[in-house]
Amino acid sequence: MEKEKFKIGLLNGLIVPKVGRSGGLAMLWNGDIKVEVQGYSGNYIDAIVTDPDSGFKWRITGFYGNPVTHCRKDSWNFLRCLNQKYQLPWLCFGDFNEIVSMEEKLGGVQRSQRQMDKFREVIHHCKFKDLGYYGPDFMWSNMQQGENRKYLRLDRALATPDLIDLYKDIKVHHLVESTSDHCVLLISNATVQKYPNSRRFLFEAMWTKREECKDIIQEVWDESQELNSPIGIATRLRCCAENLSRWNKRVFGQIPRQSQKKERSSVLWSVEIRMVAWAARLI
Template sequence: MSVLAWNCRGLGTPPAIRTLTEEVRKLNPVVVFLAETKANTNRMKGFQQKIGFTQGIIVPSDGLSGGLAMLWREGTDIRFKSCSHSHIDVVVHGESKNGPWRISGFYGHPDTSKRQSSWQLIEALYAQCCMSWVVCGDFNEILHPNEKLGWRERDANQIRDFRDVLSRCGLVDLGFVGQEFTWCNGRHGEQRTLLRLDRMVANEAWFQLFPEATVFHISMSASDHCLLALSLNKNHQQKKRKKRFMFEAMWVREAECKEVVDMAWNLNTEEAAMSVQDRLKRCQSHLVGWNQNKFGNVSKKLKQKQDRLQ
């Protein structure tokens, strides 16, 4: 059981949709929080259908900026509390033996001069409900000077204000496994900057509910922010599923593909009584063999590239 949180920097590009869809398929989370979707409600509805998380709360973007979403599968007992352009607050029922717990997806104001309004929002959420609580997302601030590498030093008052609001609300950082920083400005040389802007924090009651919880930082090529994957149980590996046959779009660019299908479909003209289902199975088998010889194990190669990215 897991929770995903990601500042996707826009869901308008195929790479962003593809990479997130793959992570959702692998980790099968209870809930997914997205910040900076840069998408309206209709686009988000289409994305929800694609990943199978058809329920949720959507805060549409303001033109090409902002936008939040908290998504879950139909049948999951999640109840809405509140939302704004900076947060989505829900309560999860039925996913823990010890009762419901609260999760708030959060996006800190990107303008430093307006950051205090973000901390006031956290305090307001804290005052609304006393229960097991975890907050996740892009806070746009760091907790300690060593969470920044490169360029100018971070203002000490900014860091202190963030640390103070978490302390007042009884929220403690959950730590992480993986690379140290969650955001990079993409520049080179002296102006290159790396920060740990994205994190998950929780109160003591939530720690007691999920004592084995672990946060993983996962590099995502489609965004300058890491995806945060919160594993709620120590054994976070999903059960291995039987591999399904998938027709790869790249196959149709090869003339040989049509030849393989034609040959498999009409392999034995005497078998006129063979059902369509049997012919499809034979095509599947031939395509799998042809793919292996033509392209090799693409999934294995992709996994190796992803490991190098991490």
Template sequence: MIILSWNCRGLGHTRAVPNLRELVRAHRPTVIFLYETLTHSQKIEEVKISLGFDGAFSIDREGRSGGIAALWKYSDHYTVIGYSRNHIDLKITEPGQEDWRLTGYYGFPEQRRRREAWNLLKAVTRISQLPWCIIGDFNDILDSSEKHGEVERPIWMIQGFRETVMQCLLQDIQMKVHPFTWEKGRGNTHFVEEKLDRALASTAWMARFPEASVLNTVATCSDHSPLILVNDAPKTKISRISFRFENRWMEEEGFNEVVHDRWGLTETYSTITERLKALSNELTRWSRKHAIIDRKPIDNLKESLERMRSNSDHQSVVQVEEMKLKLNRMMIKNYMYWKQRAKQFWLKEGDLNTKFFHSMEMHLMKQ
């Protein structure tokens, strides 16, 4: 299972949904937790449908702050067993497997509410004895090394959070790539980074998923990094995608030559069936290079941002900001292309609320 956890700082921002869509495309999560959504349940429902997810549960914002949401696929696997303005607690039920708990958590950001946040974490711990994993924005650090720049955190805050984690019998799950998940003031003398986001788990959960790890990735519209929790070793999947001919290929340069050359191999393929199979395989290979929106520049930019996120010199800061703007334009352009295409299908094939439209949205996400 793959879980995405992200303090998105507002889903109403024009860059938020394209960023979220790109994260889903790149990592294929089955569960998403979002914090500081700054929106209401109707918006979460729209996001759920557009991403092709089956279920959602959300807590609306209060005034101009807050908001937390969970989205998931395979509705019969998930049950909401508890929630507050700061957490959503799920029970995971998979066929032939022992049940376990997954919690999305958002700690109070105010320093004066640290003890309140720790007490909430202790209370959530006592809800169930199932193997447990909790992921989110804790707004706390476990060690002074988890903060870089400006004034150090008070010792009582670090010690208080560490003692709470120990009392809850939780342990930190290994984080890959970059050690900090939140930043402020990059490029100036007040630049600061902290590991405010993390995943913690009980001993029983770690015993069940010993190879679990957290990937600290990038987004362009929040000061928090999205976290990708993979709770087991990746499994090789065999793809069995049926061939589908698209009319738009006939408008692409080189299409006629591909068909002519492959169909003309009469000495290699003696039957119509063999020719059709060879032609479909060749068109599939050709289409991946010549007849789709090129995602490679997006992936290359994301990799460059990953490499440069630890640099804080002036030249690097300028480059990072330029790269973020460029990546953002590319993701929005990509998002608008598929959104427009989905609407074109709707105009031709049916109503916006039909099963057809929902399935088409999911199909487009997988391309």
């Protein structure tokens, strides 16, 4: 993460080291804003942000819920404690390791209703509203095949009404990351450029056998296009998809699609996004 700070130009920040082979948190920012970290551990980073133009203060918390089911109540109790600290507009986001209803789960055994209710209760206690999302419905998959595969919406962004009133254009995007079991959570109040009427891009597994595929991806992401903005990321993603599609048509020709009922052998494409403002469970 220390190296990534310099790559993406976010030189200020706090990095909580991982323990063992996984874990670790990071919150990075540029020098244009004032961020004061109020507390942190292996499960959260809490900070107060001051707008440089208006002097307006608001609160941001990156949160990681306990992955052990019977210990998750400790996470909710701690979230209640954080709620009592300050009376500021508040944005709280991350991997909560819990869902609020069975609609946020696909596959696997039935979730305990009491377990989901406890999460809903702490959301209401903190006066949070779910910011919704654009993109895939589920943020996590166990990466198994067939009937053993499970999907859940474990990651989300929550905010208090006063923050939503101030940042009316705030949006949450779920970005597919092909190398992780989680999607990337992108939160922004800037407009992310959309390209309607375009076909959904699929990354073919067979491409990875060709060295040209890696070269195309590397060339796009080494360009000087700005990476610390949603528009910059969207532009890179679109350019990478277009270049790979042209290369595929030239080298492989048109690949026929399988039946919709058959499980996809291709995976939704997502290149490695280097603008990491929040990274949880680093490996």
